[in-house]
Amino acid sequence: MSTNPFEDPEGTYLVLVNDEGQHSLWPTFVEVPAGWQVALEESSHEAALKFVEDNWTDMRPKSLVAAMEGEGSDTPAN
């Protein structure tokens, strides 16, 4: 079997984000699934992962953040 579409160091990738703020690496040649927006256009494997590292700073789903902050608790990001 050929390499996995997420493991090709020479391939080009998008970074997708959903409504919960969760990020996903995505191979350019596959159609973007419903419910996801492109946060980073066609980039190298390395650049796409770097983008995620820089931008996805709170890994909690947005709805959880809203619920927890609605209760007025201060929460550490993780």
Next chain:
Amino acid sequence: MLTLNNIGHDALGTVVKLPGLGIKGESVSAHMAKFDLAFSFRESRGPQGTPDGIHGSLEFAADIFEPASAKAIADRLVRLLDAVITDPDRPVDRAEILDPAERNELVNLRNDTAAVYPSESSVHALFEEQAARTPDAVAVVTADEELTYQQLNARANRLAHQLLRLGLPPEGRIAVLQERSSDLVVSSLAILKAGGAYVPLDPNQPAARSTWILQDTAATALLTDRPENHLGFPVHIPVLRIDQNTPSPGNQPDTNPAVRTNAEQIAYVMYTSGSTGTPKGVTNTHHNVVHLAADHYWRTGNHDRVLMHSPYAFDASTFEIWTPLLTGGRIVTAPPGHLTPTDFANTITRHGVTALFVSAGYFRVLAEERPECFTGIREIWAGGDIVSPTAVHRVRQACPGITVANEYGPTETTVFSSVNPITPNDPQPHGTVPIGRPLWNTRLYVLDTNLQPVPPGTGGELYIAGSGLARGYLNRPELTAHRFIADPHGTPGTRMYRTGDLVRWRHDGQLEFLGRVDDQIKLRGFRVEPAEIEAVLATHPAITQASVILREDQPGDKRLVAYTVTKRPVSQEALRAHVGSQLPEYMVPAAFIALDTLPLTLNGKLDRRALPAPDYGDRTTGRPPRTPREEILCGLYADILHLPQVTIDDNFFQLGGDSIMSIQLVARARRAGLELSVRDVFQHKTVAALATVVTEAPETPVEAAGAGVGPMPLTPIMRQWLERGGPVGQYNQSRLVQVPAGLDGQALVSAVQAVLDGHDALRARLSRNGQEQFLDIAPRGAVSADACVSRVDAAQLDDAARRALIAEETSAARQRLDATRGELTQFVWFDQGASAPGLLLVLIHHLAVDGVSWRILVPDLAEAYREAQSGRVPDLPPVGTSMRGWALALAEAAVQPKWAGQTAFWRDMLGGPAMPLGGRPLDAERDVRDNAGHLSLRLPVAVTEAVLTRVPQVFHAEVNDVLLAAFTLAWARWRRGGGGGGGGGGDSVLLDLEGHGREESVSPGADLSRTVGWFTSHHPIRLDTGLGDEREIAEALAGGPAAGSVLKHVKERLRAVPDKGMGYGLVRYRNPQAAAEFAGLPVPEVSFNYLGRFTTAAAEDAGTFRAPDWTELNSAGGFGASDPRMPMAYKVDLVARTQDGPRGPQLTASWSWPRGLLDEADVQRLARLWFDALEGLTEHARQPDAGGMTPSDVSLSLLDQSEIEQLESDWRELS
């Protein structure tokens, strides 16, 4: 194979021309597939030579492909060609080859798994609800403690309040470093209640790894059962000491803290090996755990009591802790450390464990060493690696009725994602065991490199979506986005996890595991990234290059091997220490091989095939064994490590041993008569050191081969039986066993031969040397199966005719037995042809079997038959202690002070008023089986249920205590009313009680788990009600408080018997001096025997396909297996058993008596009174103030019964 014929039929005529002859081509089919698949295409052309399509045909090998699969392949080819023509610019690998229905089946129908569950509840809220519903149910039990739901909740609440005072933020991480215990459950629960997430630290992992995890998680506090100076690593956060000596903070409230917790908050962080060289922490949420643990699957009763034995840092602990707690079940915590097969068997039996998870590697070893250690388990989940079909087979054989579920699931999707439960009625899987279908709320996709589903039968990568999907990897957004990716096949905006596992769908809808797409390894259930080990090796100053691979040079024996290129020579020991200081034990390679360069393939990758296999043998450079004990241990080391020889100085672990192998070592050493623990192996490592700590019972020499052959003294039960008199030749036990339709007679003979050769007792002959009788055990092969097996045609018979035939043949088989000529076994096969299952009568002289023996013999026979049928020579697993070895040990023990000292106790037991039932002693001539009366009565289901559960619970008693208390009560009433011919004797009854007699403690080191023979023990006991007068007896029968006092009285009397009564047989029948002291004493005239609970095939299923093959259907006792001339041993003989039926359990009482002594109406009165008394006890146990402890329950028994009851009543008033 593909052929394209573009010449055409008619073209032949233009190529070959013969004068006067018209020539035309015709297709000829060979009707024989030359290839697995052969595609052929033929162009056709119109009259003007214009193209007129291509005809295709597909020829397939019918022994490989089903017609439907071949058709599907052809259809896909046509669809692909269509797609290519429709859109010629599209790359071929993006074309759709599934039809819409197939695609829907794979993506949606197979994943239609949605189940209702409380998706917005936190784990602890569900637990708190359960605790409110069943506060008094037991939640956790350990070797020395039981916690109810209420107690567990209160303890966890106190600890949670204390954590909150430390200022724990929501999702705050708390590390836990504790041995397996009830406190570990308390800690996990408390952390969740306080809104935090627990982080297990493996007590066996190196300090460096623990330190790293504490930093990575930014843990707020550490909970531990160790003193701070024993942690082994520095901590700069609050440490809370949790252990037996420092009970959880009493000054904290035990109310639920009611911290609002969202189900999407994380509940725990578990670390797995990471390919970048550092471990990664998977963050699982409350939602994940609730999805898994609150499902109805766990509520069938199979999972009532779950064993907790996996490492806490391994995600199986999620199953072990939360499944029982969220469904009202019970956690049974195993003792700390690695469990040996014996530990498993003991814990399972002692606590009635019904379910457990075990990793595939562990499962294989347990199945090899002692598959019956799972006896009592209803469902076992195995996985984490490829589960061996042979292991599944062995366990199912040894434990009929067990369900073996092969599971699959990464930590990232919360423990289990697919499961294949193999129930007792399912056939044995051939080849690989499938990993099954998606779990509830789980979607599994097998996708190609374009993320499109592949057809069934085709390999693809497994992707998992659904409620088990974890949040991601802690602090690793890039890694999370790389593995948890957008799901193009599910609800918009959801994610799926990319497993890296290669699988394929089978046509029956089950998944089959094929391998990995990367280098990740599964070892003993743990995930290992070789890159992580390589990264650690690379930090060693001498190493320039390192590569780690998993080798399997012996089948089933997987070991990590490191290949290194170094600047200067480094010893294996130094490298092992270096890796061991950073990584857990299971990640330390078994061998380190130095190479000049790492061999590469032409395209520059590591050439794995050019890597040399490690020679573990070249490290065996020490001294040879000096003592028999060392010799045995060296032999065991060599066997387990697959080495030609091992010296006493060789280190078990440096030769490639690991924790699973050390369990194997302990199990095999035990069989050889040496006691040691897994801890001993880890601590002492070499044979020389280990030999100084193992214990062996001096009276149990390690059995050499052949030790089971030769003359052997009779066991106490054999002597007791012979003393009774009567004809000895045909006294037997028998079973009717269902066998496969169209049984292979030759294979049956081979199987019987294997059983006769494997179990010494079956080759015994009752012999005499002057006055002394003994058994003479003939060598293996001395008894020929041909002489013992016969076939009877039973095809086309109606029920009555078949019964008559069986009765006639059984009686004839019995008459062929002759103990004094060594003719002890008869196997009669009732052949019902190829269309109906047959029956096999197995009839064996009682000298060679007992009740427990059948549980060994029947599975052995089945296993041997299967092997013989598939053309192999049957080879049964070895037997531990032989019947002869045990008999010799008993004879020796009987004269030793420990046992001889019990003479007075047993004499006193028999002394006392005689009970001349029926007015005369038994007469061996007149009172024989032929003149026996029989009566069989059934207790209603509701009463049986109470007798089995509530009554014993309330009174801290065993079922046997309850049955005997009722019997004693019934007896008193019966005798006072003139039953049994009146006469003296008072209220007390002198009973004979039976036990299985396999008390291995009599001869330390003995292992009787696979020994066939007559081991049964008997001992007398005198019981009375302890009540004063007629009025109290009436009150007890009616369920008043007097009923409770009878039960307590009888229970204490039974508890006073030492060593389960083993001593009586020893002194009375094996110690001549002591035996003389029993002369003239009364003997028990009444026998009471409760056989326990049975689930057997329903009688109406016998001989039909509804009953599985090799099921025991019945005893043949009712079919003429009993010798009518056999004298009766008792005047009243009661045998009771509980049968699990479709309506529930039902106790059946079978009464026998000599008709010349008692009349039926009289026995019937006693039988009814016994049931009345059982109902009375049941009624009494319903009262709120019923029950309580007795002195034997209180460990330091300084209190008598009245003081205990005073305390209990004071306590009731207080509460």
